[in-house]
Amino acid sequence: MERRSFIRQTGIAGVLAAGAAPAVVHAQANVRWRMASSFPKSLDTIYGGGEVFAKKVGEMTGGKFQISVHAGGELMPPLGVLDGVQAGTVECGHTVPYYYFGKDPTFAIGASIPFGLNSRQMSSWMMEGNGLKLMREFYSNYNFINFPCGNTGAQMGGWFRKELKTLADMKGLKFRIGGFAGKIIERLGGVPQNLPGGEVYQALEKGTIDAAEWVGPYDDLKLGFYKVAPFYVYPGWWEGGPQVDMFINKKAWDGLSPEYKAIVEAASTYTHMDMQAKYDGRNPAALKQLVANKTKLVAFPKAVMDAAFKESMEVYAELSASNPAWKKIYADYSTFRKDQNLWFRFCEARFDSFMQSAKL
Secondary structure: OOHHHHHHHHHHHHHHHHOOOHHHHOOOOOEEEEEEEOOOOOOOOHHHHHHHHHHHHHHHOOOOEEEEEEOOOOOOOHHHHHHHHHHOOOOEEEEOHHHHOOOOHHHHHHOOOOOOOOHHHHHHHHHOOOHHHHHHHHHHHHOEEEEEEEEOOOOOOEEEOOOOOOHHHHOOOEEEOOOOHHHHHHHOOOEEEOOOHHHHHHHHHHOOOOEEOOOOHHHHHHHOHHHOOOEEEEOOOOOOOOEEEEEEEHHHHHOOOHHHHHHHHHHHHHHHHHHHHHHHHHHHHHHHHHHHOOOEEEEOOHHHHHHHHHHHHHHHHHHHHHOHHHHHHHHHHHHHHHHHHHHHHHOHHHHHHHHHHOOO
């Protein structure tokens, strides 16, 4: 039977029943969202993650689901993204959960806590363990749902105007450090400063702060920190595998079709992998360039690491005794961390140690 004749005789209901027009069945509405980022446009890795996510959503929907990406400060302050998503001022935000530890320290577990999981372990806890379930249960109190949407890998410990030699050098140190880790710096005698990335260079240059951490060589080179602070300390023991999240307003999420929800999940997973790959791929050359510019690489003194570890464990015990949300999530997190480190110790760490000492 000729197709047009068939349609005339059976009507549209017949066409749908026969499966002849799947495009009609699966037609999706046009959707326009705004995304607020906590990061400056100059950082094509971490800010760029939001753009990667938006591009993938657009591609997978044939351009019907468009998300405009706005750098920190365009629609709201960089550290105001959570409030914007919670209130529905924007539909989604690309940010790091530990920025909001002031609302509740439990936020930090969703990103990174001192002496926590590395990036692979964090992804495993989220996607194979109970991490995503537990954090979403907590985030429901703030009217949003989250998706893992990036990870930088283990970070550097930051830029210091003067060399850090002993634990005593931490006393009175004005240190720009993101989120929850400031609690530990404070207990070591330092003075934590929670500044957005776009404000760090000027503060370091003027001496308003004595030290600052951001991410790692690729981003730090772009931001020019080596020009105003010669000592580059490692590792960032507070950020073994910090996760970046996509926060989505609950009403906006509930308004999506099942197909669009699946696309958002797929796009966030792609972005999660893409960001880690970019940092791992670009950091080596950037580190070489920093060293060529007379940057001095300095390891954190063991006394500082030991003291920081001790203070961290004490803070976690105190929070478990006083904060039910923290206690519930950290209990699962810490058990997962223990098992992961047992496994990594016998295989991953030994392999890495050998390869890093081999003459390649």
